[in-house]
Amino acid sequence: MSASAMSPAVRPTTPNAATPKKVKHHYGTHAFLIAICAIWVLPVVWAVYTALRPFGDTANNPRGYFSVGGAYNLDNFFKAWQDAELLQHFVNTLIVAIPAIILILFFASMIAFAVSRYSFRFNIALLMLFTAGNLLPQQVVITPLFRMYLALPMVKPLSDNGIWYDQFFGLIMIHLAFQLGFCTFVLSNYFKQVPREINEAAVVDGASVWRTYWSVLLPLARPALAALATLEFTWIYNDFFWGILLMRTGDKLPVTSALNNLSGQFFTDYNLLAAGSIIVALPTLIVYLALQKQFVAGLTLGSTKG
């Protein structure tokens, strides 16, 4: 464990240090935080360690998975990638996530613009409906939704079996419907902070409503849109429920839902399970590490404004 993080005399010297009384507790606090963080990284470190070792080394060692030594290589990762056809499932995830994110942000920004810049009688009711819809557990709607997906017709390029069920189109639509609530809520709060004079200036210049939205307010919302896109990517990538219920063809499953079918295959080989988990976890971890700011901003835009 890094002793440097515990270095003494870490008294914050910022002039406005909010809580000077914390100073005397520093050692205990750091010990507590380091202990918690150690527990937090342990499962991931353990998975990586196991994934790096060949099955034979661990299975035949008397100390089992707690042993050290033997070979360390990436074989399990290659094998998991191949056996589970992960590439195919990653592509499926992108086929669903990219159109879904674009549509979510487009539709959410439209409705957020309309309700935050113009006064309708139903403004608040509409916002409430969207927010409540976003909070509903998915399982509340799934029974009728499943039947609807079997019955609703859809034309050829969007559906090869003529219905919504077992189609990328269907998955995109349910993500759109569900995520609209959160994004609308966040964006309408964002738009409300933009001074009204900006609208008025646009109107004086003869801009239509659409023009005001598309060329004036939408560009202003770029930071919020970036934050929401990051967040939505993670949420859609991590979706498990819609994928296993609204898709049937194994080859068309997005990667997280595909884990359900892979579990039987992986559970016999523990090291392979570890490698597969790491591979599937990697994209969201990379997005998180690269775009941490956007990520946290998106979440907190939705909460602190509430």
Next chain:
Amino acid sequence: MTQPVSTSTPSASAGGVLAPSSPAKRRRSRRKFSVLTRRDRFTLLFMVGLPAFIHIGLIWVPTIASVVLSFTKWNGIGGLEKIQWVGLQNYSQLATIYQPFWPAVQHNFIWLGTFLFIATPLGMLIAVILDTNIRGSRIYQSVLYMPVVLSLAIVGFIWTLMYRPDMGFINNLLVAITGNQSFIKSGTAIDWLGDHNLNLWAVLVAAGWRHVGYIMVLYLAGLKSVDNTLREAASIDGANARQTFFRVIFPVLAPINVVILVVTVIESLRAFDIVYIINKGLNGLELLSVLITVNIVGESSRVGFGSAIAVVLLLISIGPIIFYLYRTMREQPE
């Protein structure tokens, strides 16, 4: 802003093409903001109508349909005309002869209680500590938030590696500490995920691992928004850290406390992926969400029955949702 707005062509209807019957409306809308042309009204109708149509059609129509179908019997085969009204039969069967129901309700409440009284307070505590500008705060935050970006299905996989009786980390650690091989021998090893008295708690540790970071980030954002002069004033008045938090900061953060409460409740009710990936939600891991799912998938789906369980879930979640809406909308300026 890149595009000069002034270049936009004035909309065709800008002048006299306003709907003849609109002077009254026109006056009203001018008072608020501006004159809307007919085309602008159509645009707004489209901007609101299309998203609302999709949202209502795919979320609220099925929600209402769930309620209606819960009073019926239908196996999903054949058209809607095959639906039979059975009144409250589904609910009475649920309460009396459907064995997994009460365990599932109990597990959902245990889940909620554990999150509410252990995971959420831990996340809040860590947020309060990290808010004190402690050195390395950013690193601690990054580490603790990391599980939140993982799906619960992956969390289930990763924790399976910890819990496996023969090869998992925990049992092997027990062997390393005690030197007693029986901890990993089949028969004597603790089967954390297989033992139906233990597995719910084991899963809650894994789910809590993810939940704590989520709450931490939300609460930290709230704490950062608190005016520092409040803390200074409290400290000048001689308040200690605990008093400052409970008497000053916590009450000021009422809106964020509501968010945290609702997030905790909803996440507990939605829990599904992690138990489904571990053992399909059987043998000690039954949850309402799982029961709904098993009743609609497969050949002999019981649509009415599954809907009745969904309505139970809806009734449990509607309270917190309304509470949240009430608190949130009350603070809206309009």
